[in-house]
Amino acid sequence: MQISMFLPNKVPVRVKSLHTNPAASTAKVAAPKWAQKTITLPPQKRGCHLITSKIVKEIEPELCGFKCGLAHLFLHHTSASLTINENYDYDVRDDTETFLNKIVPEGPSAPWKHTIEGPDDMPAHIKSSMFGSTLMIPITNGKLNMGTWQGIWLCEHRDYPTSRTVVITLNGI
Amino acid sequence: MQISMFLPNKVPVRVKSLHTNPAASTAKVAAPKWAQKTITLPPQKRGCHLITSKIVKEIEPELCGFKCGLAHLFLHHTSASLTINENYDYDVRDDTETFLNKIVPEGPSAPWKHTIEGPDDMPAHIKSSMFGSTLMIPITNGKLNMGTWQGIWLCEHRDYPTSRTVVITLNGI
Amino acid sequence: MQISMFLPNKVPVRVKSLHTNPAASTAKVAAPKWAQKTITLPPQKRGCHLITSKIVKEIEPELCGFKCGLAHLFLHHTSASLTINENYDYDVRDDTETFLNKIVPEGPSAPWKHTIEGPDDMPAHIKSSMFGSTLMIPITNGKLNMGTWQGIWLCEHRDYPTSRTVVITLNGI
Numbered sequence: 001m002q003i004s005m006f007l008p009n010k011v012p013v014r015v016k017s018l019h020t021n022p023a024a025s026t027a028k029v030a031a032p033k034w035a036q037k038t039i040t041l042p043p044q045k046r047g048c049h050l051i052t053s054k055i056v057k058e059i060e061p062e063l064c065g066f067k068c069g070l071a072h073l074f075l076h077h078t079s080a081s082l083t084i085n086e087n088y089d090y091d092v093r094d095d096t097e098t099f100l101n102k103i104v105p106e107g108p109s110a111p112w113k114h115t116i117e118g119p120d121d122m123p124a125h126i127k128s129s130m131f132g133s134t135l136m137i138p139i140t141n142g143k144l145n146m147g148t149w150q151g152i153w154l155c156e157h158r159d160y161p162t163s164r165t166v167v168i169t170l171n172g173i
Numbered sequence: 174m175q176i177s178m179f180l181p182n183k184v185p186v187r188v189k190s191l192h193t194n195p196a197a198s199t200a201k202v203a204a205p206k207w208a209q210k211t212i213t214l215p216p217q218k219r220g221c222h223l224i225t226s227k228i229v230k231e232i233e234p235e236l237c238g239f240k241c242g243l244a245h246l247f248l249h250h251t252s253a254s255l256t257i258n259e260n261y262d263y264d265v266r267d268d269t270e271t272f273l274n275k276i277v278p279e280g281p282s283a284p285w286k287h288t289i290e291g292p293d294d295m296p297a298h299i300k301s302s303m304f305g306s307t308l309m310i311p312i313t314n315g316k317l318n319m320g321t322w323q324g325i326w327l328c329e330h331r332d333y334p335t336s337r338t339v340v341i342t343l344n345g346i
Numbered sequence: 347m348q349i350s351m352f353l354p355n356k357v358p359v360r361v362k363s364l365h366t367n368p369a370a371s372t373a374k375v376a377a378p379k380w381a382q383k384t385i386t387l388p389p390q391k392r393g394c395h396l397i398t399s400k401i402v403k404e405i406e407p408e409l410c411g412f413k414c415g416l417a418h419l420f421l422h423h424t425s426a427s428l429t430i431n432e433n434y435d436y437d438v439r440d441d442t443e444t445f446l447n448k449i450v451p452e453g454p455s456a457p458w459k460h461t462i463e464g465p466d467d468m469p470a471h472i473k474s475s476m477f478g479s480t481l482m483i484p485i486t487n488g489k490l491n492m493g494t495w496q497g498i499w500l501c502e503h504r505d506y507p508t509s510r511t512v513v514i515t516l517n518g519i
Contacts, residue, residue: 031204031377032344034519036414036486068209070245070342072416074484076493078432083302086251091287092298098284099299103276103449111444114437125438126445129429129477131302133496136309136482138247138340140209145340147249150306167484167491169416171344171378171517173207204377205517241382243418243515256475259424264460265471271457272472276449304475309482311420311513313382318513320422323479344517346380 032069035062035170041154043161046120048085048093052151055168056144062170069139069172076165079124079158081131087151100127100157124157131155139172205242208235208343214327216334219293221258221266225324228341229317235343242312242345249338252297252331254304260324273300273330297330304328312345378415381408381516387500389507392466394431394439398497401514402490408516415485415518422511425470425504427477433497446473446503470503477501485518 039058041051055073056063063071075082086092104123105111112122135152138145154164212231214224228246229236236244248255259265277296278284285295308325311318327337385404387397401419402409409417421428432438450469451457458468481498484491500510 032207034378034414036484068207068342070344072482072484074482074491076496078430078493078495084251084306085302086298089287089289091285092295095285095287095295096299096302099277102278102284104445105448111448112437112441114435114441116435122438122441125432126442129431129442129499132305132478133430134482136245136247136307138209138245138342140340145247147251147338149251150249153302165493167486169414169484171416205380241380241515243517257424257479258475259471262460262462264458265468268458268460268468269472269475272450275451275457305478309418309420309480311382311418311515313513318420320424320511322424323422326475 032171032173033066035059037062037168039166039168041164041166043163044154044156045161046156046159047097048153048155050087050093050151051154052087052144055152055166059168059170063139063144064142066139066170066172067141069170071137071139071144072169072171073135073137073152074167074169075133075154076167077133078128079121080164081128081133081155081157082135082166083131083153083155084135084137084146084150085153086149088149093153096155100130100155118159120157120159127155127157139170205344205346206239208232210235210341212339212341214337214339216336217327217329218334219329219332220270221326221328223260223266223324224327225260225317228325228339232341232343236312236317237315239312239343239345240314242343244310244312244317245342245344246308246310246325247340247342248306248327249340250306251301252294253337254301254306254328254330255308255339256304256326256328257308257310257319257323258326259322261322266326269328273303273328291332293330293332300328300330312343378517378519379412381405383408383514385512385514387510387512389509390500390502391507392502392505393443394499394501396433396439396497397500398433398490401498401512405514405516409485409490410488412485412516412518413487415516417483417485417490418515418517419481419483419498420513420515421479421500422513423479424474425467426510427474427479427501427503428481428512429477429499429501430481430483430492430496431499432495434495439499442501446476446501464505466503466505473501473503485516
């Protein structure tokens with residue numbers, strides 16, 4: 001019965017790939033695997049940065065062993081963010097930084113009460129919640145399964161660059 | 174000991190449901206299952222669209238076999254987004270599109286450098302990062318465990334409708 | 347081979363921790379565990395609220411049994427949100443509420459068509475998609491692995507406080 005679940009009689013026409021562990025209910029098949037790493041990204045200037053290759057390089061030894069799974073990235077900070085966006089034209093990253101600065105007031109006229117850590121700190125916190133500090137990306141056949149034009153961005157929202165910690169958790173079969 | 178972890182002596186009063194695999198440490202119990210599909214959503218006009226039933230229809234044969242788990246949706250694009258929001262009144266989706274257009278400048282007066290793909294392209298990238306391109310939804314007793322008024326939205330941010338690819342990964346017991 | 351995947355010869359210098367289940371392919375090791383709970387958070391006034399300790403208290407009996415895993419939080423509502431942000435200064439939460447109210451128009455001059463549930467309802471839906479209603483947090487050695495200054499926030503976007511339901515799913519080894 002569990003096997004039939006992964007081999008449905010009526011496969012939707014639009015399904016392009018289907019990875020399953022049909023024999024998972026037997027003792028012969030490997031149980032799902034977990035790997036977790038904490039990596040440190042070097043300091044980057046304020047703005048949006050493409051970090052796909054940096055991330056992949058760190059997890060490649062583990063990643064290649066997963067046929068199907070999920071990769072979770074979790075940024076340990078509240079003044080930077082992780083997002084997925086265009087991986088080709090640098091201007092897209094620059095325009096996104098322009099947008100963030102336009103939408104979140106900064107400086108003497110900004111209405112923030114939390115100013116003790118500098119004028120760029122409270123805007124950084126807000127931007128961090130707007131884009132989020134966590135990503136989940138599917139793994140297929142040992143690779144991150146992203147679209148052709150997708151890349152992983154680290155958005156640094158503080159003026160003074162600092163290194164940033166990311167906890168990466170891989171789970172799959 | 175592992176069993177006791179899933180059968181705590183003091184169950185919090187507010188817990189309404191608890192699904193566990195207490196015997197997972199024995200060889201008799203099925204290991205967690207994985208399923209992954211790539212589906213294609215048909216082109217939709219610019220705006221927010223309720224796609225819950227389309228998504229459920231695609232994964233139903235697999236979904237019904239999970240007692241407890243997580244469903245991950247990953248959009249393969251950087252000019253559209255996935256979000257969870259109200260599933261009843263069409264006006265909510267329309268108003269959300271109004272908001273996005275209000276907040277992200279578009280056209281000759283917009284400050285974007287990336288204009289080569291049309292005036293709606295850079296705004297689309299920004300909106301994609303605002304709402305995100307990935308969702309994770311709990312699975313309970315073979316169904317997506319969402320609130321009464323929650324639905325899955327595909328937000329199309331480009332003027333010209335194109336089909337959109339979503340990688341769906343199911344994991345659970 | 348699967349074991350070597352979790353014990354790579356060349357461990358990246360910047361890796362600080364690595365949790366694996368290298369022997370997962372043998373029958374002797376416990377399969378990954380799942381736990382799922384539905385909890386109810388008490389009504390909170392409009393604004394951003396730190397709920398880390400409330401969440402941890404609810405899941406602590408299960409959480410402590412996971413050496414490595416992921417904790418998923420899913421809010422069952424479309425007029426509130428979950429986000430991760432600063433856990434120390436109350437002003438950061440207050441300033442974030444100020445930002446949300448500044449960016450999303452509310453009241454007679456707002457352009458919303460969906461007004462039947464009150465002037466604060468449509469803005470609440472928009473804010474819910476801006477910050478999102480779902481979080482995924484790594485688990486390491488029985489604890490949520492967040493940064494020093496990170497906390498879990500419930501952002502209540504409605505004027506009238508109501509209790510809020512959160513489905514929490516734990517998965518790991």
